Amino acid sequence: MTMAAAIESRTAEAPAWSKASRIASVDILGDLNQAETIWRRLEDQQHFSTPYQRFDFLGPWQRLVGERENLRPFIVIAYDIERRPLLLLPLALRQEHGVRIACFMGGKHATFNMALWDRDFAAHATRADLDALISAIRARSEADVLAFSQQPLSWQDLPNPMALLRNQASANDCPLMTIAPDAPPTAQISSSFRRRLKGKERKLKTLPGYRYRVAATDAEIGRLLDAFFRIKPLRMAEQKLPNVFADPGVEDFIRGVCMMPLAGGGHVIDIHALECDDEIIAIFAGVADGYRFSMMFNTYTMSENSRYSPGLILVRNIVDHYAERGYRALDLGIGSDSYKRLFCKANEPIFDSFIPLNLRGTVAAAAMSGVNRAKYLVKHTPALFHMAQKLRSALR
Template sequence: MMANSELTLSPECIAGRYHDAAITRPGGHAAGRITFSIHTDMAELEAEWRVFDDCSLNSLHQSFDWCASWVKTHGSELLIVRGAAGKEPLFLLPFEIERGRLFRTARLIGSEHSNLNTGLFDGRDGAFCAECVLALASGIGRQLRQFADVLVLERTPRIWRGAPHPLAALAGIEHPNASFQLPLLGTIDRTLTQLNAKRRRKKMRISERRLAEIGGYDYVIAREKPEAHALLETFFKQKAARFEAIGLPDAFRQAETRAFFHALIDSGADEPDRLLELNAIRLKGEHAGRISAIAGLSRKGDHVICQFGSIDEEIAAGASPGELLFYRIIERLCREGVALFDFGIGDQAYKRSWCTIETRLRDIFLPITLRGRAAAAVFRAVARAKRWIKANEKFYAFIQRKRRLRQMSAASADEP
């Protein structure tokens, strides 16, 4: 069923089939003609969607439960494109429509808080052929014209887990930020051989000694939902204090964003996978119960992404509790058979100190109407400007200072 009443579908869309181009799948197997269907109800695609979820090459950010949590808390206007060859589903691309004053944008669901976007592709035959993807892009563009002006696929990898990603066949520009990963090699000792193991262990011992001086700590994994919700609220407070201290807007300040992360906790993903697992360093002794560091993790198979992290800036910050927490997390995940720990998007010193893999990401802007051509040009210009600013350390520092001054001025104006 086409559930979203805000989308007016033509009779052809309601029929849901669009013949585009003959393609050949990798290995030379004829796939026949690609057909497209457009949907506004996630539920009618759930069975197929969850089959796509099982493919390790598809990001958990496009998984059914992740997208359902986002839609539930944001009231998104959905447009899900399904592609098939005969009766065989080939891909799902779940978009939400953003309506601006000048143009309409189709963007992958929840892109604002995604570390990695892949869409959902059938990975059984390996990488999609370039001809297939170009045909898909052409066909999708023709069918989406009545709903959107520009198609935005942000933070997509060219290579993911050693294989070319299907979307790499489309033209794109480099995203301003890369993401960073650490392969896990079965034990913490073997994993640390990729890094400066001696220095890493020394930092861990110093952290433990400093925390012991104020009573010690417990490494906590929130297994029960009430504890996880409480830790999430503590994270929001710690992160808000951090953003305020450095003069940046709080990325988690909006009520729907906070509701989304709470919804992830409540999602019933099968163990060991979890959409959001809260890990923490909890102090003992004179500060018993105080949360010194928090990390929010998402797990899909043998891949774990750190979605966010924070520390208590007031107590024991000099003990580097965040570094200690990552050490304990990675140590545990090695025992649990995880193969890749992903620190997520954003170039920060602590990520580089832990990681041996830097994954460059791309943004793809596909115009699908005449107005969309102008929109795509604007998106590309903004992305290039952001990349240039971040590459220019002096100018980036200047921008950060200006942002801090504006925030301080706004805070002063709000005071009675």
């Protein structure tokens, strides 16, 4: 019997521990294949999660990136008394300084982290349900601490039940654009800003074959990704930032999920681009779920054409693309980059939770919480943030 099977067998036989909770039993699986059927079932129209929790996104990430980083699947599934799945936590277990930490799969490549919930259960979940879940994990797992980072406070207008647990604000904000149904284009992007972008775009329109496109075929996707992986390292080096796309397995993961089709049409990751006959001018890629587009990665040309703000022009096209399709929200990723505020005027509340499962985890949770609070203070205090930037630059 494999370790994963042993874990599943042990947990499935556990009796219900809380009559106040709808959660009657919990399994903890160490094998993606064992979790796949339930995972995909929780992705249907009755589910509640972000596109970053799709099995076709996190499965390849775990196999190609997580395993190389010595992360093991730690998939928590809670059931009601009739063994109907109520939620699935797509976690991975890592060890740092002797502490076993269960965190969300996806690492730096998942902008938002959530459980996959049965929508009705999520809408009525109580603190007793969450306490029962944590108690089951504490009693039946080898983890010392749960580190749940970058969780949205709500998604598609439904509160995230994980916010019922003790939490704190994440270090970084996520600028957000809300799109009102049938609103005019100026509701998303003002007329004056559009005029400025059109003035810049006139320069690009003189280029032979200038166009905006959403990649649809494998050949288009492959060509745009070839350009991305050629340009992005140059941009990261220019900014003196580490290139996370050069980590082992990451390029294979990105290429694989960008090529992977969704059952309802489109791909797991949508790639938008400005290009001409001579070059790819700008690329923005992200995940979409019919309600919201969330940017995942981007880059733009190193040529003289970069003077005409191709990234901003491309974002304008992306906003119009999703607004025309009835989307209600759009974000350009977590972080304080100034260009995001030109489009996204609101803030998406993001929170973290560090939950100890034993004495060792209590110390670890306190340390992780303290580090995150310090990061938050620096990010939200202009003088400290400026000082940190100068120190980072000097160290490099």
